[in-house]
Amino acid sequence: MRILQLHCDYIEFTPVKREIKSAEEIDPQSKRFEEVLVAFIAVEEGDNSDVAKKAMVEISDSMKKIGCNKLLLYPYAHLSSKLASPSTALLLLKEMETQVKNLEIYRAPFGWTKSYKIQVKGHPLAENSKTITASEDKESTSDALKAESKIQSFWHIMTPDGKMHDVGKFDFSRHDNLEVLAKYESVKQRSVNESPPHVKLMKKLAIADYEPASDAGNMRFFPNGRLMKSLIERYVTDKVMEYGGLEVETPIMYDSHHPSMESYFNRFPARQYSINSEGKQLFLRFAACFGQFLMAKDFQMSYKNLPVKLYELTRYSFRREQSGELVGLRRLRAFTMPDCHAFCKDMTQAKEEFRKRFDLSTEVINGLGLDESDYEMAIRFTEDFYNENKSLIEELVKNIGKPVLVEMWKERFFYFVLKWEFNYVDGLGKASALSTDQIDVENGERYNIEFIDENNKPQNPIILHNSPSGAIERVIYALLEKAAKDQTEGRKPMLPLWLSPTQVRVIPVKPEFLEYCNTLTDEISRSDVRADVDDRNESVGKSIRDAETEWIRYIIVIGEKEVSANTLSIRDRKTGSVRNLTIDELVKEIKEETKDKPFMRLNTNRSLSTRPQIMV
């Protein structure tokens, strides 16, 4: 939309004749306005209601500045060469006319050739031109995002004994990572000037890479990475279903003008991707919340059914994070996130459920290969909630067994009253949230989700939002960063055995032992172990080196001795030593270490000689 704005002593115009068929039906009389701001307007292709709204905000702002209260909207096609259709233009002009209440607004007729006389004032602000486009709207910023910066937070450290300490006075000497997190969050202190090690590792281990043909923050996952993701996804899903989550699937895009969407959107501080399709403005989901809420709204629920727990593993959730913020697998624009909502009948039930999910989350995060020393907890709540529910908060902190970062808000700004996360703190001092849970007191009503209580009255549930692991990609980031940290501190970098793309590599000393190797690999694979064969005609030293650089845990070398004996000579990367074990003993050891974890077969050719190499 293009606007030429003139502050006038007067304007006089007379409609002469209809210019287009769809011209407005009017009485073609001359009109005169005095002490008026005339806005000549060309509505362009792609303009929409938001543009109209924005235009009126800008116009009324400048009217305030020049102290003028009378506005004439004057359709003026000649300001642009890419005009919108007359019907759209008229529609938007009419919208503009009715948008602002405390102004005297008039509109010149649309579609008529008009003669006019005008006297423009001579002050510096009298003339002004504006171009307003919809494009900036593509990354619609929610009110929450805009207002977030205004929230006032109070930072503390809570120790397992339930005591609150001023964050500035707390002795962090035995809690390095917590100090990093606290500074990271409260003072926003950053101290890095190198690139994160996991980026190199994700390429070297052929897990994932950037995809320049997509938008930034959208990764490609190679067979190894896809396998790891599948396993983690399976594991988290199994755990949530064990807890009682009902797995569902919901759409990845939504109409941004759906009433419950619009207001939720404005309560969620994130930037969206949006898509125009057949006149609808769709946005890509940034979480599974609305899909599940819209679904739950159509459930008929009694208090006896609650809590109802819905779960979805979103592939993907989309957030249009600022480009400068995207880093490897740490922060993406498209990511896979498990999201489980529990609909609870009251705060008592919500708190009870909240505890269960806290346990679920610690179990999941530990099962993924991260222990208590790898993450720091942050807990955030409103002052009111804290005063009424001290014991719950103290209990969580006691459970985690070490001091946690506390953020307290004077007033409730978000839709939740309590939220905690586990943050992975990497070797470069960056903190990233993994698991999280929230107590939401707002969306039950917003989405009109109802259950019938003991007194036969409809009620809105309290909703818990839990991601027991955080984004799957971020879990891989954390595992790789942990491995990198191990490496710099002199330990061998490893992946958890159940996530290793290859668990066992079999290497023949000479090609004549290949057949034996294949038979052996068959046998090991039958017990659900991922084993492969290095059938390239390379020296043993070279083959071992390659297996080591791929972080393969067990390396079996097959030669004369092994073919004639009963035991295998197995190099264990964890200890670096060679052991003699039977097949059964090896399989048993692997099974023991990967028990309760999902299994998937090798996601690559078994023979190394037939594999493409992924060099990134």
Add this chain to the structure above:
RNA sequence: GCCAAUGUAGCUCAGCCUGGCUAGAGCAUCUGCCUUGUAAGCAGAAGGGCGGGGGUCCAAAUCCCCCCAUUGGCUCCA
């Protein structure tokens, strides 16, 4: 989104400041030879509009401008 740095063969990187032979190396790949015992056996070959697009110049990987991507900082992070 803003500021800065980086972008050369599949990968890791020289070369750029001070413009000029046919743009180099190691690894990987291919072809031979070797027949291997716990972290790299030997030799040869092939492989590159120097991130993309403009410009300056007799001449641009090299100097200038714009764009893209990555990384760092800022901002932001349910």
